[in-house]
Amino acid sequence: MIRKLLVGGAFAGLLTLGAGMTLRTANAQDPAGKQEQQATKTISGKVATIGNGGHSFSLEVSGENKNKMDFVVDKNTQVNGQVREGTAVTVQYQAMASGQNLAVSITAQA
Numbered sequence: 001m002i003r004k005l006l007v008g009g010a011f012a013g014l015l016t017l018g019a020g021m022t023l024r025t026a027n028a029q030d031p032a033g034k035q036e037q038q039a040t041k042t043i044s045g046k047v048a049t050i051g052n053g054g055h056s057f058s059l060e061v062s063g064e065n066k067n068k069m070d071f072v073v074d075k076n077t078q079v080n081g082q083v084r085e086g087t088a089v090t091v092q093y094q095a096m097a098s099g100q101n102l103a104v105s106i107t108a109q110a
Helices: 002-029
Strands: 041-051 056-061 068-072 078-080 088-095 101-108
Touching (some): 041 068
Parallel strands (some): 078 101
Antiparallel strands (some): 041 056, 041 088, 056 068, 088 101
């Protein structure tokens, strides 16, 4: 009888410890309880300049307001087609907290 009580108590303790560790792990990964996802925007235009060894570029935006936008490129940026200065492209990007625009994908227009 005592053996069953001790084994049962130890098992209950392990279950409680395991549940506590699972909750702590979930909270450590996402302390707010929700995952924040950056909004992705799309813009089209012509590549005006490519700089920083291909890690940034300026885009001459199509439309009435002929302004330029600057973008940074990282290892996760997807490039579809040949992109050079003067190439018409569509860029999907995210505004970063630093104020820079991160190019998520760049697609050359045919």
